[in-house]
Amino acid sequence: MKRAGFTTRWLPMLLLLPQLAIITIFFYWPAAHAVQSSFFLQDPFGFGATFVGFDNYTDLAASSEYLKIARFTLLFTLLVTFFSLALALLLAVKADNVIRGAKTYRTLLMWVYAVAPPVAGFIGLIMFNQSWGPLTEAARAIGWDFKLGVNFTDTAAAMVLVSVWKQVPVNFIFFLSGLQSIPKAVREAALIDNGSATSRFWGVTFPLLAPTGFFLLIVNITYALFDTFGIVDTMVKGEPGNNPMTLVYKVYVDGFRGNDLGGSSAQSVVLMVLVLALTVFQFRLIDRRIHYT
């Protein structure tokens, strides 16, 4: 067999160049900049900068407010990831069983994917409007005096709900195609060997879905940590007050609203390290235990 390859060393490098340039310009360069400015306190207009060493980081560690936001972000990420995966899996399994009208169901479940995060947040604002929001009224009907934007827990619940709602369709698409790629023969064999639908699911279907699930787990953690920005921003109306916010939103609040470039840079470096850790975790620890077919 003939091995296909480049005859020259330069062509592949040339072909890689655009991608490398993009990564350098849009990732490495700003990242290096962030690391650098996290060691300074800078006049917003750029007239001067004072080197402060690790002060920006120690200030963060000493700030009970920052730690509170970090704890909230952790909880928020856990809840959003868990519920968006669980619900999507449930819906995918159900949709997979449907034969008639399957396309309609799928389309209905998928359309939310097209909604942009700020729009999703805005829909949440409307649904939870204090005086006439349908979901506020529903909550009142069960005796929960729901107050979006006033009560910390209520606002957090609404944020989780909207973020989950927004993310379920993506997960659903992946789970559904994962399910449909399980060979029919395997399913039939399982059906003969095992009577209970539940044990068939956990014993056969679920392990075969694991690669998809693992991929989605990482995607969802990243989503909850970063992409929910638009939802958080819309739901706190740009002024967080005593409402919950996530770490990435705090970067924005301090950097863009407050013009504290040094402090905000330190926070984004912390987030960068977190992403790095997540990536290492993805490739080193879990990846090995999952068998891709």
Next chain:
Amino acid sequence: MKSLSFAAAAAFALVANASTAETEITFWHAMGGALGETVNKIAEDFNASQDAYKITPVFKGTYEEALTAGIAAFRAGEQPNILQVFDAGAATVIGAKGATIPVQDLLVENGVAFDIEDYISGVRYFYADAEGKMVGMPFNSSSPIMYFNVQALEEAGVSAPKTWEEFQTVTAPALKEAGYTALSQSHLPWIFTENFMSRHDLPFATNDNGYTGGDDTQILVNNDAIKAHFTAVTEWQEEGYFEWFGTGWGDNQTPFEEGKVAIWLGSSGSFGGLSKKDLGFDFSATYLPYWEAVTSEPKQTFIGGAALFAMAGHGAEENAATAAFFEYLTKPETQYFWHQDTGYVPITEAAYELAKADGHYDRFPAAEVGIQQLSLPAGEHTKGYRMGFYVQIRDVMNREYGRILTGETTVEEAFKAIEAEANALLARFSKTQS
């Protein structure tokens, strides 16, 4: 080929023509919606009024976004000629020496007569430096005032309260009896803190409220008068006299518009918007109440809203254009138009006189409240405040006030937290400028 070069020549001629005929300047602002249209109208009228200069207003989002965009543009050397900066951002832009040309210098250098005494009293010094030189041109200036639902007060058989004592013993119980939530208010840091200090002539920060600078400015928010006030507010909340609907401005204005809340503390700049709405009741306005227990001589409030800053780094011709626009903007007719259309106060005495002479306040008495309150006697601590990283300090206040009003913290703890975090932020800010 021939036609192409002809087109190029024509295009070149056009460009050349435009650049010799008019000096073009840009103006970045944060006036969205109807306010933005009014800004555009003023710009168009200015452009039509002469043919030496052309101004282009550009909407840049919220106040914070406009400021950040301006700063980023300045760092890239692409700054607009005029940048609108709001009250809380004033320290950032005024503190950055060399970022702007003080409006007073700009006007004087370009032969425009300037006398700070022409400006109404509550407006004069907020955007001035420690020596009293005006740095930013006050533009959309407003002050917090007390709006009330006329029918609701009639039903309850009370008049608008002058003092908070009157509110809590007479007005609020009667309004509750009549089926209303007596009070709501937007922007707690602005009304129940900054202007609370001014109304009661209390110092808000050391170093003359931060104006004389230095790197040791400390906030004086943790004082007995304001703690007593917030304690009272929580009691009103328990009694059902006061309700808090969230940090957002509109959250607290909407229940007033819906007729659920009888008295709303808001901005004099909300007058225009409120009058254009079909509210289903008559509203009027009067001064912010004060605590008799704190002062027997309530003082003026100061302006909120925003000012226009002339950014440095432009040529003399463009600066002349900016000066010409400022001159146009402060004309009594322009100010009166802006005042009438938006509800923001006219910034000069002459414009105020014009509005009076035109009978504007006979038709809409509530439109005068803001400016009257700004013209009340001044005190030692009433010209405003100047604190760095103040946007974040406001965020801290909003957070702690929200916690007080949802029972997550006590008044005592909240003000301790505000004091500590604000002072840490002030210290950080002074480091950024050293």
